[in-house]
Amino acid sequence: MVQAVIFDMDGVLIDSEPYWAEAEQHVFRQLGVTLDPAITSQTSGMTTRAVTELWFKHSPWQDLTIEQTEQAVIDYVALAVLERGVVKKGVVELLQQLQSWQIPVALATNSPASLMNTVLDKLQIRSYFQALCSIELVTQGKPKPEIYHLAASKLGVASEHCLVFEDSVTGLTAAKAAGMKVVALPAEHHWHRTEYDQAESRLTCFSEIQPAHFQSWGFRQS
Incomplete structure (x- = not known):
């Protein structure tokens, strides 16, 4: 019962899944990451930290730390929720x-x-x-x-x-x-x-x- x-x-x-996809596109591309659709298809439901680490492993960057990158993604999604949710x-x-x-x-x-x-x-x-x-x-x-x-x-x-x-x-x-x-x-x-x-x-x-x-x-x- x-x-x-x-x-x-x-x-x-x-x-909000489209917002997360947008955030990945926005944040990771700014860091010089080439987004692989095969990887993108794996990220649904993952934690933001896990997604960030996955992309870093695929294409390491230097401008931001893992923590800063993770927060940038979260901030993008939060703004999208406030504007369009x-x-x-x-x-x-x-x-x-x-x-x-x-x-x-x-x-x-x-x-x-x-x-x-x-x-x-x-x-x-x-x-x-x-x-x-x-x-x-x-x-x-x-x-x-x-x-x-x-x-x-x-x-x-x-x-x-x-x-x-x-x-x-x-x-x-x-x-x-x-x-x-x-x-x-x-x-x-x-x-x-x-x-x-x-x-x-x-x-x-x-x-x-x-x-x-x-x-x-x-x-x-x-």
Whole structure:
């Protein structure tokens, strides 16, 4: 039975993945990095530090430190969120439904707390979450399960009674390793990846959710 729900942030609550792609293009190209599409396709769901280190290994630069480069990427995304960010379709309605059922809700993201707070405030959805988990709170981000175990612990719910909404294979891997049920919301260009087969459901949008979904996922209220 589902006793708590945990949301990923980027690509789930907000369509911010294009902002991250823009940030990589802007920051790394300024540093003289030639962006390899084969590498770019691997970065979805990774921590900003891991992405930065990946590009540095591919094409080392000298102008900025790893930490400064990472922060430049985060700052670019934060500005894009403030200027253009909108909550994804169906998110608020789902949060309201869970609130009416008194289902505790957490956020677990590979993004830093500064960006997490920017997103929550921009989208005006902070009040729906009883626990917030950003990358600084764990020693290893997704695809390791630590951040999902932390979110469940903060909510006081066993991992096996948590349902997770994730868009990336990285996040899906983390949630499954934590022993949780997962509803996947893949980007269109990732929709047919076989890794998503392990999810309980695969949706294109929260607005697709029907009462039968809640029943199949294990919600008592449905």
